[in-house]
Structures are given as structure tokens and as C-alpha cells.
Amino acid sequence: MFHYFLRRLSGRAGRMRATLCLAAALLVFASGALAAEPLKVVYPDYWPFFTRNDQGVMTGFFYDIVHEALERLGIESTWRTYPWSRCQALVRDGEADAMITVPTAERLVYAATHDDPFYLKQLKVFTTVDHPKLAEIRAIRSIDDIHRLALVVVTYHGNGWNDKYIRSRGIKTYDSPLLKNVWLMLANHRGDIAIEWPLAAWPLIKDGGVAGRIVETDVSLEAMPFHLLISRACPCADLLPEFNEVIKRMQAEGRIDDIIGKYVVRQ
Template sequence: MFCLVGCLFYPPTAAAEPVLCIEYHDFWPFYTRGTDGHMTGFAYEMVTEALGRIGVEACWESYPWSRAQARVKAGEADALVTVPTPERLRYAVTHPDPIYMKGHDIFTYAAHPKLELIKSIKSIDDIHKAGLTVITYQGNGWNDKNIRSRGIKTYDAPKLKSVWMMLANHRGDIIIEWAGAVWPLVEEAGLDGKLVEVGVSLDPTPFHLLIGKGSSFVGILSRFNEVLKEMRADGTMDEIMGRYVRRR
């Protein structure tokens, strides 16, 4: 009788829904955790919104990038939001359409004598043919792999913030960087009006949700991809981007 009464008045608690654990390293404005403990970033908002529409709750756990990837590879966490490289696709699966395409956008200095030629660039080979020089920063792996390796003359700044002053001082012809994070740095350096985004983007890099092959959440990827399309169509993606990225 006691058990019956207890069961009537204290029903068993329903099992908690599983939570998708996403590993990340701070990468503003994609995803970061503020000093108040709250997550922000356009990729964070896009992924959280898409998962919410299919009824999946996520937690975001910060680790050094190599450790974050290792945790998903080992099955200790579920997912990453990053580029689906061949190495990562050995231990994770993803969806067809990217969450975001991170461009490699071309900048030059105002009134460059070859501005029209720079605007006509269609590929990295065109940079080489035009004899243009590129300013970058030390340790830029993308530049080493795609620009320097093709014999294009490259000038290195000690850090990313320094490249804009070098370009403004005509120390090279162009810079190739993601426009989404450029203008705050340009304004901080006091170079507003001295640099030009020419409207050319090379080899954009796709960002996806990658879920470990052993995760119980692998089955959500098809629906997740459909929701991404819905969010583009209903303006959600543009609305989120507008809160983080300014273009000229």
C-alpha cells in the first residue's frame, strides 16, 4: 500500500533529454564566452537557433583547439563547429550546406594605381600574373599554403594588427583577409578611409556542424541542414550576421 500511495503522489521523474556537447575555442565573432559567462557570436547563435528549432539543447565547452578536436575524436564530446577537413571527417560526419562561408577578401590602399586590375582578380593565379605583392602576418598558414607557395612575393608583419598600417603606407599591393573582422581593426589603427575592400573573395572556407561518428546525435544532421535553409529563407541568418559583422 505504501508503495502504491508513494507512486501515486510521487511519480517517477522523467529521464532528462540528452544534451549535445559542442567543443570550441574562443574565436570572435564566431563564438566566444564573455566575462559574464554568456556565450555570444554569430556561429553560436546560428547553431543554437537551428538546434532549438529541432528540439535539441546544446552545451558549449571551451578547450584549447587541439584538445577540443581530440575530445570529439575520442567520443568524449559530441561536436565541433569548424571546417570539414579530410582529417576531421575521419572521425565526424556533417551536413551538405555550410552554416557560413568565411571568405578570403582582398583589400588594397585607396587610389592604388592598379585598382581596376585588382578588382578584376578571379583567382590566386591572377595575383601572380599581375605581379602583385601580398602583405600578411607571421604564422598565417593559409597564406603560406596558397600564396607564398606559388611564388607570390609576400611581406610579413609581426602580427595581424600591423598589416593594415603596412598597406596604408604602400608597403605592398594587397592584403587577403576575412572582411568580417577587418574594419574594427582598421578603425582602431586610425586608418579609416585609407584602405579599400575591392569586392573580390577567394576560396571561401565552409564552416559546418561536425558530429562525432559515435555520437547519438548523428541522426539530426539531415533535419539540421533543412533548418539552415529555412533560416536563410526567412532572414534569420542575415539578422544574426548583422549583429556582429559590418561590411563597407
């Protein structure tokens, strides 16, 4: 009887150990699967930063730079396009992991970033060829001049730079839900100026059929520093210091200049 009881106990203990081992193995497998999940990056379709070509392949120099830097760290990524305000909401709400933008105090509440920008976007002032204040606009030297001239700025919804440096100064701003419509609004005198990056602006201006009605001035305003922002809830946020080092190496190697050069030549 006593030996029978020991055999039963031993059998139950063995089954319990087997169950615990199986549970531990499943936990290890699950954690490994989570770690292997690609970084979910969201972006607004905006050539030449990021877009898909006719074959559905991701292209654009922001994509090329960040994708390569992530690959050097062994991080896979997936890229999905949404309107810009939706991109920010998805990262804020934890439904997406990352986006590429200018760090602002509001964005840094829910996302982390790295120290050094991987690209500085120089902004130029655009207006219409028949604007009554064209001479004064060409003479702008600072944002103070925009305020003094009581100019209305046309931009796109979710432009954090505009919110920080233009709208916050009390300068009247009209927002378009789509970036491409900024130029239609400007051409139709819905505002006085737009402040944008020429390399991306001119293809949209030409596509909108308003190239003959808009002029790019020589006025250059502050450059916009672009970073990768990762949700603070995402484990990959811990790798941002390493990402920063990779970016610095790519800059030192001339790799980032090479990537940008492909798109500048194409323009």
C-alpha cells in the same frame, strides 16, 4: 527437507532476478544520462561569429544560428573557447564534439557535416596603404594573380581555406598564432596581403591601432562555406541530416538573415 530446498532455491532465484532488474535499470539510466549530455562545441573567440560579452553570455551570429538550430532539434549545447588549432585537435582527438568551420578533406576524416552551408563568408583582399604594388593588388582577379605577383599572404594558424587554396598553390604564407596579430604583421610589412572577411576584420584592425595603415581593396575572392562539423565518434553526428533541414527552414523563414542583421547593423 525437499520443501526447504525449494524455498532456498526460490529465494536465490528471486534475489538473482532482483539483481538483474537493478542492473538493467542502471543501464537504462546510464544510457539516458549519456543521451542527455549536451553537445560540447569548441570555438575560437572571433567577433561577430562567436564570443562572450562582458557578462560572460555567449553571443555572435554563428553561435545564435547554430544554437537555435540545435535547440529546435532538442539538443543542448555547451560552448568553450580555445585557440583555433586547439579546437580542431580537440574534435579530432574526441575530447570535444563539434566545431564550426569550412569542411576540408582532412577535417572530414574525423568529423561529419551536413549538405548545405548555413553561411557563405565573402573574402576580400587587404594590403597596406603604402604598398609598392598597390595598383597591381587592386587589379587582382584570381588566386593565379597572387601567385604571378609573388605576393606573401599573412594569415592565422589553422586557416583551412588558406591551406587549401593559397598555400597549396605554392604561395608563400606567414601564420600568426592569433587572428588579431595578422593585422599587426600586415601593417608592419611582414607580408603583402591578407585575405579576410571585412565585417570581422575591421574591428580587429581598429583595436590594433593600424586602421590608418591598412586598406581594404575591392578584390573579392571565393566565398567560404561554413558548416557545423561533429566528431564521427559522437552520437549526434547521426542527426546532421535533420540539422540540415532545420537550417534550410530557418533560411526560408528569413530567420538566419534576421540574426545576421543584428550584427551587421551593430558594425
